[in-house]
Amino acid sequence: MLDIAGELARWTEEGREFAVATVVSVGGSAPRGPGAALAVDSEGTAVGSVSGGCVEAAVYDLCVQALQDGGTVVERFGYSDEDAFAVGLTCGGVLDIMVTPVDAAAPAREVFRSALAAAAAGEPRALVRVVRGPAELLGRALLVHPDGSYEGSYDGPYEESPGGGSTELDRTAAAEARAMLDAGRTGTLDLAEDGTHCPGGLTLLVESNVPPPRMIVFGAIDFAAALVRAGKFLGYHVTVCDARPVFATRARFPEADDLVVDWPHRYLRDTTTDARTVLCVLTHDAKFDIPLLEQALRMPVAFVGAMGSRRTHAERDRRLREVGLTGVELARLRSPIGLDLGARTPEETALSIAAEIVAARRGGTGAPLTGSGTPIHRDGGQRRNAAGPAEAAEAAEAA
Structure with missing residues (x-):
């Protein structure tokens, strides 16, 4: 969502209702990573991209449906013989995409407004949303500041917050998200059941907005x-x-x-x-x-x-x-x-x-893709260790 913050901040200031689809996770070969977003407003205007064209039409329809239904959903788009050409994801990858309506009834509308305004102004923030967990928590969000303070609350049914203060889940999510914000990382993190009081735990999407490198x-x-x-x-x-x-x-x-x-x-x-x-x-x-x-x-x-x-x-x-x-x-x-x-x-x-x-x-590798056999799109686990040459030199010196 934050990658198109400039346009969405303008939409929220104009009072537009819209739905935003955000890439949660990527498997295999896929053109865009977590945090990439496509938004559609109530007039059908679209901004952004989640796949460089592969599944845009299907995701557009999901956004339109979300505006009508008012609920957050997480959908998976993956390659198979039956559905590859139906949605256009023929590159062999898998995309998990969360679609959230941002309308007058959205529980996190004010958090989204603050997040978009901060990102559009270039201020570091982390937007944290539940992507796996109880349905009651989908669509809720926290906005975490660099000092660890945060706006919003999950306020879920699986916790008690005496006196109306911050819940344990809010505090845990904010602390984990702050670490990702410090590193400028966008991606998912899993919280165990004992730290959330949610059966099976939760998965959160953390979108970090940091100044350019x-x-x-x-x-x-x-x-x-x-x-x-x-x-x-x-x-x-x-x-x-x-x-x-x-x-x-x-x-x-x-x-x-x-x-x-x-x-x-x-x-x-x-x-x-x-x-x-x-x-x-x-x-x-x-x-x-x-x-x-x-x-x-x-x-x-x-x-x-x-x-x-x-x-x-x-x-x-x-x-x-x-x-x-x-x-x-x-x-x-x-x-x-x-x-x-x-x-x-x-x-x-x-x-x-x-x-x-x-x-x-x-x-x-810097080698031509033609005939190389290496993945075109690498995920974080396939990234070479940047310290590799130094470790090799250290080993050589030790020898």
Whole structure:
């Protein structure tokens, strides 16, 4: 739901009634992940997508029906010889989709309103809904804030809440959802029966809305300008940093979110990063590269890559070892940065770098899909361990 928050926030402010279908879970090959949403209002207007086209028509009909019936339902769309072409899900995957009416009678309408407004404003929140459990709880929601406080209540029939205060289920769900919000994760979590007082326990869908991940590009060169555009296309908040004010200008980087004139290692030391941050070093100058990479490779960021020839990489590797970096730390460096696409122009090179970032994030191999036999769409369990190369280097050093 939160992935189309901008449009839905406008709908709620206009008083429109609508139903929203949200992907709860995905199995096998499917084009969109948990949290993807399609909404249909009472006039038949639709926004969003749950499958890139595979089951949109069937889900649209479910939304129309939900507006008429006023109830929340969870439906499964899966491949079989009988129904594959009936709904269009011919990719072999399985989608569980929850359809919820958001009308005047919806028990969580005000929670949805707050969630959509916060997401549209870019404020971090987690929307938590029951997708498996007693029918009385389907359609109810909590909105969890970064500090752990929350709005709404499940107020289910399987708990007692003396004095009308928060129930144990509310508190447990909010605590678990806060952990997922901290990690920027969207997905399901199971709560055991003893923590919910619901026979068989519950399954919750947690949709996290967090600020976009950061891409920091060091080195204000022509290749950086193309990489900024690629980074923005991928949804990153992109910063360009260079110590030379004559190069780090808005005229040269109109699409960058931030322009910073500072020594790269000093800026990296003082700025905020997290486990989703991508660092691209394009400076081509040892006086910038070495202190920057010495620091970057010891930080818990998602990706560290550096541009340069193989000769440049070998010299850079030697210098980094001299300043004390270990084989484990150096194994995190992707250099020369980018996949082998035969790139020549800045735009082609930016595409090469962006492709490697996506592959690292999603667990891809970078090999052609033709003849590979690997899954096209990977779920979380199929993602390669990002620490794999470092662990291999550690094992080699130990040997």
